[in-house]
Amino acid sequence: MPSDDSLESYRSKRHFEKTPEPMGGKEEPLKHPIYVIQKHDASHLHYDLRLEVGGVLMSWAVPKGPSTDPKVKRLAMPTEDHPIEYATFEGVIPEGQYGAGTVMVWDTGTYRNIRGEKQPSEKATMEEAYKKGKIEVWLEGEKLKGGYALIRTGRLEEKRGWLLIKMRDEYADKPQDPVKTEPNSALTGRTMEEIAGEAKR
Ligand code: MN
Numbered sequence: 001m002p003s004d005d006s007l008e009s010y011r012s013k014r015h016f017e018k019t020p021e022p023m024g025g026k027e028e029p030l031k032h033p034i035y036v037i038q039k040h041d042a043s044h045l046h047y048d049l050r051l052e053v054g055g056v057l058m059s060w061a062v063p064k065g066p067s068t069d070p071k072v073k074r075l076a077m078p079t080e081d082h083p084i085e086y087a088t089f090e091g092v093i094p095e096g097q098y099g100a101g102t103v104m105v106w107d108t109g110t111y112r113n114i115r116g117e118k119q120p121s122e123k124a125t126m127e128e129a130y131k132k133g134k135i136e137v138w139l140e141g142e143k144l145k146g147g148y149a150l151i152r153t154g155r156l157e158e159k160r161g162w163l164l165i166k167m168r169d170e171y172a173d174k175p176q177d178p179v180k181t182e183p184n185s186a187l188t189g190r191t192m193e194e195i196a197g198e199a200k201r
Pocket of ligand 1: 042048
């Protein structure tokens with residue numbers, strides 16, 4: 001959850017003299033909040049979904065990545081808030097460092113809090129939606145578009161598991177399996193191998 005020290009966990013896991021990741025800091029909330037999904041080839045390949053809320057990037061690790069099929073529920077495990085600067089980070093986290101492996105900006109864009117638009121009150125902010133475990137956002141990404149829900153599940157409470165689900169709208173099933181059909185960087189067009197190779201030079 002964003003708070004004044006919400007990046008403490010992010011910083012405590014990293015040695016900034018050894019990783020190219022940005023140290024960053026909490027910023028003013030953005031007028032048009034951004035969203036990013038980073039493809040991260042760490043010990044297990046996964047996708048990190050991040051939504052800017054309150055000047056930091058709220059984050060979930062999605063092992064299988066997003067689906068555009070409303071019938072498919074993808075596990076999303078909450079991870080530490082990241083600084084806004086992280087949204088454009090592509091590169092290689094060196095071996096031995098936290099999250100070692102290649103990071104790609106797989107998709108990026110802006111989002112709207114659609115639950116907040118339905119009930120424009122204090123209680124429908126992203127912070128409140130997070131606390132309640134029910135977030136609904138409209139993504140305007142390079143690859144993903146339309147409504148996505150993030151729902152905290154009771155069953156996985158002990159592991160704080162959430163589910164990422166495509167909402168039913170005109171963008172459902174388009175494209176059907178974007179992590180497979182559009183594997184390259186939304187920022188630079190590079191493949192994972194190209195990012196890894198260029199970082200070695
Ligand atoms: Mn990750």
